[in-house]
Amino acid sequence: MADGDKLIPINIEDEMKSAYIDYSMSVIVSRALPDVRDGLKPVHRRVLFGMYELGVLSNRAHKKSARIVGEVLGKYHPHGDSSVYDAMVRMAQDWSLRYLLVDGQGNFGSIDGDSPAAMRYTEARMKKISEEILADIDKETVDFQLNFDDTLEEPKVMPTKIPNLLVNGASGIAVGMATNMPPHNLTEVVDGTLAYIDNNDIEIDELMQYVKAPDFPTGGVVYGYDGVREAFKTGRGRIVMRAKVGFEEVEGREAIIVTEIPYQVNKAEMIKKTADLVNEKKIEGIANIRDESDRQGMRIVYILKREAVPNVVLNTLFKYTQLQSSFSVNNIALVNGRPQLLNLKELIHYFVEHRHDVVVRRAQYELRKAEERAHILEGLIIASDNIDEVIALIRGSKDTDDAKAKLIERFTLSDIQARAIVEMRLRQLTGLEQDKLRAEYEEIMKLIQHLKDLLASKELRMQLIKEELAEIRDKYGDDRRSTIEYSGGDVSIEDLIADEHVVITISHAGYIKRTPLSEYKTQNRGGVGQKGVATRDADFLEHLYVATNHQYMMFFTRKGKCFWMRVYEVPEGSKTSKGRAIQNLINIESDDKVMAFICTQDLKDQEYINNHYVIMATKQGQVKKTLLEQYSRPRQNGINAITIREDDELLEAKLTTGQSQVLIAVKSGKLVRFEEGKTRPMGRSASGVRGITLAHDKDEVIGMVAVNDMNSEILVVSEKGYGKRSSLEDYRITNRGGKGVKTLNITDKTGELISINNVTDADDLMIINKSGLTIRMEVSDLRVMGRATQGVRLINIKENDSIAAVTKVIREEETIDVNDEENISVVNTDDTTSGEFTASDEEINEDQE
Numbered sequence: 001m002a003d004g005d006k007l008i009p010i011n012i013e014d015e016m017k018s019a020y021i022d023y024s025m026s027v028i029v030s031r032a033l034p035d036v037r038d039g040l041k042p043v044h045r046r047v048l049f050g051m052y053e054l055g056v057l058s059n060r061a062h063k064k065s066a067r068i069v070g071e072v073l074g075k076y077h078p079h080g081d082s083s084v085y086d087a088m089v090r091m092a093q094d095w096s097l098r099y100l101l102v103d104g105q106g107n108f109g110s111i112d113g114d115s116p117a118a119m120r121y122t123e124a125r126m127k128k129i130s131e132e133i134l135a136d137i138d139k140e141t142v143d144f145q146l147n148f149d150d151t152l153e154e155p156k157v158m159p160t161k162i163p164n165l166l167v168n169g170a171s172g173i174a175v176g177m178a179t180n181m182p183p184h185n186l187t188e189v190v191d192g193t194l195a196y197i198d199n200n201d202i203e204i205d206e207l208m209q210y211v212k213a214p215d216f217p218t219g220g221v222v223y224g225y226d227g228v229r230e231a232f233k234t235g236r237g238r239i240v241m242r243a244k245v246g247f248e249e250v251e252g253r254e255a256i257i258v259t260e261i262p263y264q265v266n267k268a269e270m271i272k273k274t275a276d277l278v279n280e281k282k283i284e285g286i287a288n289i290r291d292e293s294d295r296q297g298m299r300i301v302y303i304l305k306r307e308a309v310p311n312v313v314l315n316t317l318f319k320y321t322q323l324q325s326s327f328s329v330n331n332i333a334l335v336n337g338r339p340q341l342l343n344l345k346e347l348i349h350y351f352v353e354h355r356h357d358v359v360v361r362r363a364q365y366e367l368r369k370a371e372e373r374a375h376i377l378e379g380l381i382i383a384s385d386n387i388d389e390v391i392a393l394i395r396g397s398k399d400t401d402d403a404k405a406k407l408i409e410r411f412t413l414s415d416i417q418a419r420a421i422v423e424m425r426l427r428q429l430t431g432l433e434q435d436k437l438r439a440e441y442e443e444i445m446k447l448i449q450h451l452k453d454l455l456a457s458k459e460l461r462m463q464l465i466k467e468e469l470a471e472i473r474d475k476y477g478d479d480r481r482s483t484i485e486y487s488g489g490d491v492s493i494e495d496l497i498a499d500e501h502v503v504i505t506i507s508h509a510g511y512i513k514r515t516p517l518s519e520y521k522t523q524n525r526g527g528v529g530q531k532g533v534a535t536r537d538a539d540f541l542e543h544l545y546v547a548t549n550h551q552y553m554m555f556f557t558r559k560g561k562c563f564w565m566r567v568y569e570v571p572e573g574s575k576t577s578k579g580r581a582i583q584n585l586i587n588i589e590s591d592d593k594v595m596a597f598i599c600t601q602d603l604k605d606q607e608y609i610n611n612h613y614v615i616m617a618t619k620q621g622q623v624k625k626t627l628l629e630q631y632s633r634p635r636q637n638g639i640n641a642i643t644i645r646e647d648d649e650l651l652e653a654k655l656t657t658g659q660s661q662v663l664i665a666v667k668s669g670k671l672v673r674f675e676e677g678k679t680r681p682m683g684r685s686a687s688g689v690r691g692i693t694l695a696h697d698k699d700e701v702i703g704m705v706a707v708n709d710m711n712s713e714i715l716v717v718s719e720k721g722y723g724k725r726s727s728l729e730d731y732r733i734t735n736r737g738g739k740g741v742k743t744l745n746i747t748d749k750t751g752e753l754i755s756i757n758n759v760t761d762a763d764d765l766m767i768i769n770k771s772g773l774t775i776r777m778e779v780s781d782l783r784v785m786g787r788a789t790q791g792v793r794l795i796n797i798k799e800n801d802s803i804a805a806v807t808k809v810i811r812e813e814e815t816i817d818v819n820d821e822e823n824i825s826v827v828n829t830d831d832t833t834s835g836e837f838t839a840s841d842e843e844i845n846e847d848q849e
Contacts, residue, residue, distance in 0.1 A: 024175035032172035037354035039165025062123035098183035112268035182214035187477035219260035231329035379417025513579030562641035624688030672740035720751035724791030755806035
């Protein structure tokens with residue numbers, strides 16, 4: 001320790017506190033947050049002032065960026081050169097700033113995230129609009145402060161004519177706070193400011209008629225207005241931005257064309273991430289992505305697969321990629337050196353206040369200068385009126401000081417006036433020059449009077465501010481780039497998907513897809529069917545159901561697990577496509593298999609889920625009823641729906657209201673009918689009670705039906721294509737657990753029972769063979785028969801083929817003439833879908849008892 005030094009012990013906690021507070025305040029005030037008056041952070045202010053001092057104006061030649069950066073670093077901004085250059089580069093990027101402040105020449109980066117060239121290669125100068133930010137800075141309109149080494153002065157704020165904070169926005173992260181302010185349209189902001197000047201009590205809702213929404217440099221769509229309204233009223237809000245898209249046909253395929261992307265989105269990165277999602281199969285329906293952007297503008301092309309629906313793909317892109325992103329508004333700016341959260345009206349108010357202050361200070365400066373000039377002119381006019389005497393007096397003086405003294409004494413002049421007279425040039429003695437002096441004096445006196453009036457009247461000052469703002473608007477104002485979609489908002493993707501009827505098919509090997517219902521034909525009973533679905537080797541279609549896109553689909557597996565997803569989340573495929581493996585869609589075990597699913601309405605509707613039940617049946621004849629509410633909270637890995645005993649498996653699950661009658665059928669052709677109320681509701685982990693007693697060891701349950709309408713009819717189908725429609729009343733109600741009554745006369749000709757359904761005349765049937773052939777027929781073609789008969793042939797079965805699945809379809813067509821060999825247009829009663837069925841001249845078999 002050197003002589004004279006002394007140690008002062010300080011508590012480290014106190015020192016850390018004060019040091020950190022000092023640091024954070026320095027970051028807040030001198031680095032990260034913009035000033036509410038000129039909308040600039042210190043680094044941007046210093047860059048503009050440095051360029052102004054260098055004389056790199058909009059009408060001068062460009063100067064090397066390194067020269068400008070050196071000027072700013074050496075004089076005003078004692079930080080790294082990259083901080084200055086990066087700030088200057090951003091001010092020259094037309095995708096970063098709504099109204100550019102720097103005119104760059106050379107490589108200043110790109111919207112793809114390419115970095116700009118080094119500052120020794122690029123050149124820059126001010127934009128014309130930047131000169132408006134610095135206008136009148138030499139007229140003592142703003143306070144100056146000493147720079148970092150106290151050798152020069154720099155402005156504390158700019159005397160801007162432009163409401164730069166609203167127009168260009170700002171973003172910055174300080175300590176303990178951050179700011180994120182969106183850019184707006186200059187024309188709109190000026191119109192809003194003029195309206196505020198006219199009426200200081202204007203409401204924010206009224207201001208929003210002028211300043212409609214943020215206006216981003218990259219254009220795009222402001223999607224939904226709630227976030228905008230909240231941001232304008234409170235200073236915080238979330239604004240959803242979407243790309244501007246269109247649809248075109250490219251190379252014979254449908255394509256989505258993006259011409260504008262959301263603000264602050266890196267185009268190249270977005271395309272790369274989208275491609276990754278397509279490769280990972282998270283986004284379906286895209287065949288290729290091309291970036292065709294050039295100097296004419298942006299153009300990103302998403303070429304779609306042939307079966308893809310453009311709107312659905314677009315909605316998926318909005319959901320999973322940055323084609324839709326959000327801007328979190330946080331309007332924090334420095335007001336009198338203190339950070340403050342500001343709404344739209346406050347931002348305009350502080351700008352107008354600053355502008356008023358600048359106008360007052362400018363008028364005071366100009367008045368002082370005008371009065372000084374008038375004072376000199378008064379002296380010169382006195383001299384010109386007495387020119388001979390003045391010349392004689394000056395010639396008779398021994399030096400300048402003597403001449404000044406004599407002039408002051410003779411004409412009662414001030415020292416300034418005497419000096420001006422002594423320094424007059426001979427040419428000012430001409431008659432013309434003397435007239436000019438008087439004319440200038442008269443003009444100056446008028447100016448002085450005007451400036452005094454201006455300083456005396458706030459109304460005049462406000463009128464002047466309005467005129468200057470209108471001039472700025474007319475000079476630099478332009479049209480909006482971002483369009484506003486008021487009806488948009490945080491809509492879920494299902495709101496953008498048509499709620500159409502679809503056919504869900506699940507194959508034996510577990511492949512699933514959905515297909516529009518209109519793709520299927522209606523044929524007469526006995527037709528040989530049409531080629532329906534391509535299946536993998538040794539695979540066949542096992543389940544076929546009808547649902548609508550918005551419903552929830554609950555999967556029940558052989559082992560008694562339950563999973564769910566939305567119907568529209570099932571991959572769409574054509575009638576001939578193979579579909580996707582269920583294992584890729586839900587986390588099902590490799591040795592498990594989906595056996596049943598239920599389509600339900602909204603699982604968040606408490607009244608709905610507490611008034612509906614799931615009733616399940618197993619192959620060994622167990623039944624179980626559970627409240628739907630128990631299944632309304634899904635898990636990623638599924639939930640237990642029923643405890644399955646050894647050598648058994650879940651076969652069927654139905655949604656009921658608690659008032660249904662349950663029919664369970666077995667292979668051997670027997671059927672039991674009992675009241676649902678005979679089965680009490682159980683928890684998810686229960687294994688159920690006996691529903692039917694099997695005839696023998698090889699027998700098993702083939703299906704279950706839950707009936708609410710007592711006028712329903714029961715349709716049973718055997719594996720060799722025989723079916724029969726019987727009245728529900730033919731099957732008497734018995735106790736749960738009995739052996740049941742005969743439902744179809746089982747013979748070698750008919751084969752074992754394969755399917756049971758409840759039907760009406762309004763239904764169509766879908767029958768599908770293990771070979772993949774499908775036929776769609778009307779139930780009304782089948783007459784009602786007694787329950788012990790053999791039934792009629794529904795479909796011609798070729799050798800070694802058999803029926804895989806039978807399901808009913810609710811018919812929507814008003815009229816279909818299936819005997820017409822031409823294409824038949826289908827009119828739907830609910831206008832949800834439209835399509836065409838082709839009736840073919842298939843072989844029609846007679847009824848066979």
